[in-house]
Amino acid sequence: MDNKSRNLEEEFQARIDAGENIEAKDWMPEKYRKTHIRQISQHAHSEVVGMLPEGNWITRAPSLRRKVALLAKVQDEAGHGLYLYSAAETLGISRDELMEQLNSGKAKYSSIFNYPSLTWADMGAIGWLVDGAAIINQVMLTKTSYGPYARAMVRICKEESFHQRQGYEIMLTLCNGTEAQKAMAQDALNRWWWPSLMMFGPRDEESPHTEQSMKWKIKRKTNDELRQQFIDQTVPQADLLGLTIPDKDLKWNDERGSYDFGPIDWEEFWNVVKGNGLCNRKRLKARNEAWDNGKWVRDAAVAYAEKQAERKVSKAG
Amino acid sequence: MKKEWPIWEIFIRSKNGLEHRHVGSLHAADAEMAIQNARDVYTRRQEGVSVWVVESKHITASNPEKSGELFEPAKDKVYRHPTFYNLPDEVKHM
Numbered sequence: 253m254d255n256k257s258r259n260l261e262e263e264f265q266a267r268i269d270a271g272e273n274i275e276a277k278d279w280m281p282e283k284y285r286k287t288h289i290r291q292i293s294q295h296a297h298s299e300v301v302g303m304l305p306e307g308n309w310i311t312r313a314p315s316l317r318r319k320v321a322l323l324a325k326v327q328d329e330a331g332h333g334l335y336l337y338s339a340a341e342t343l344g345i346s347r348d349e350l351m352e353q354l355n356s357g358k359a360k361y362s363s364i365f366n367y368p369s370l371t372w373a374d375m376g377a378i379g380w381l382v383d384g385a386a387i388i389n390q391v392m393l394t395k396t397s398y399g400p401y402a403r404a405m406v407r408i409c410k411e412e413s414f415h416q417r418q419g420y421e422i423m424l425t426l427c428n429g430t431e432a433q434k435a436m437a438q439d440a441l442n443r444w445w446w447p448s449l450m451m452f453g454p455r456d457e458e459s460p461h462t463e464q465s466m467k468w469k470i471k472r473k474t475n476d477e478l479r480q481q482f483i484d485q486t487v488p489q490a491d492l493l494g495l496t497i498p499d500k501d502l503k504w505n506d507e508r509g510s511y512d513f514g515p516i517d518w519e520e521f522w523n524v525v526k527g528n529g530l531c532n533r534k535r536l537k538a539r540n541e542a543w544d545n546g547k548w549v550r551d552a553a554v555a556y557a558e559k560q561a562e563r564k565v566s567k568a569g
Numbered sequence: 570m571k572k573e574w575p576i577w578e579i580f581i582r583s584k585n586g587l588e589h590r591h592v593g594s595l596h597a598a599d600a601e602m603a604i605q606n607a608r609d610v611y612t613r614r615q616e617g618v619s620v621w622v623v624e625s626k627h628i629t630a631s632n633p634e635k636s637g638e639l640f641e642p643a644k645d646k647v648y649r650h651p652t653f654y655n656l657p658d659e660v661k662h663m
């Protein structure tokens with residue numbers, strides 16, 4: 253590294269250390285840019301693919317009230333995807349490239365969305381646990397160092413809390429219902445609990461990017477810290493529902509002021525990341541179909557806009 | 570045909586009496602569609618009463634590397650602030 257770029261890097265780090273935000277046109281190390289493009293686009297893809305397991309239940313929602321709520325939530329997730337794609341684009345990657353990376357399977361998205369949503373109770377569990385876990389991560393990211401990403405997070409966090417509340421309300425209703433309904437809620441918790449814990453990513457000692465991410469203030473807390481925070485806040489919520497968290501090692505640790513919990517099946521996690529989850533192929537297929545089937549609409553809109561612009565020019569001339 | 574819709578910057582007035590503020594960007598084929606999309610993306614919870622859309626390529630931004638020469642001259646001009654002037658406490662309404 254030559255002297256000039258070393259100085260630039262030092263200045264950059266000093267700005268981060270001083271708590272300044274970095275904006276799109278500011279100088280930044282290439283690796284900071286690349287890391288952000290990867291992280292923000294993965295986040296965007298997760299919002300978009302995340303619409304699929306829930307969209308699956310919109311037509312089967314048990315009441316109009318539930319239906320409008322779920323529809324609004326899924327629409328919000330589309331918006332979240334858009335805010336995030338826009339933030340990624342400020343770093344010099346195009347929307348088409350981002351779509352290509354998702355559709356070709358080159359880009360990753362949160363593994364949680366490769367699990368199937370089997371019953372109506374899953375809509376409760378997803379809102380409560382999956383959005384709950386996402387919120388913890390996203391609240392941290394409102395303080396991230398890259399300005400456009402942080403601003404997208406502020407907007408997203410404002411919208412998320414209804415997502416979690418509508419999910420918890422679904423669980424609550426089921427738990428106050430018949431035996432069968434309560435069993436359905438328990439079954440959903442059993443299936444979504446562990447994948448939700450995996451959403452925070454590998455354990456700190458197996459997470460090679462953590463150190464650099466903390467130094468650049470991309471992340472403010474480690475995966476394990478966030479995971480613990482999620483467990484500590486969620487266990488009392490499960491108690492309130494009268495449901496049992498499917499972890500026989502789960503118990504309050506007075507000394508730590510936190511819950512101890514059992515081992516996570518990381519083999520399952522990596523297997524899903526590698527593309528072998530129950531729904532990986534189905535999700536990618538749905539995304540590709542949506543993209544391909546929308547092509548004529550995108551093209552027609554461009555053709556129409558060009559024609560209108562031409563007309564304007566010829567009228568003026 | 571392979572053409573990406575252009576990017577638009579979106580400005581929203583949250584209520585009359587306040588200025589339009591930049592809220593983000595989106596893609597749209599033309600201005601009309603940009604307004605429609607901005608409505609759907611940025612005002613789902615009544616966040617606005619008016620929208621401006623500007624195609625991003627029409628915005629000229631100052632260069633952050635020149636921030637020093639652009640903005641620093643204002644730094645030492647404390648006499649532009651009311652607190653620079655020493656007046657006795659007895660003077661009221663000033």
Ligand SMILES: [Fe+2]
Pocket residue numbers: 299328329332408412
């Ligand atoms: Fe979201």
Ligand SMILES: [Fe+2]
Pocket residue numbers: 329383386412415
């Ligand atoms: Fe959400």
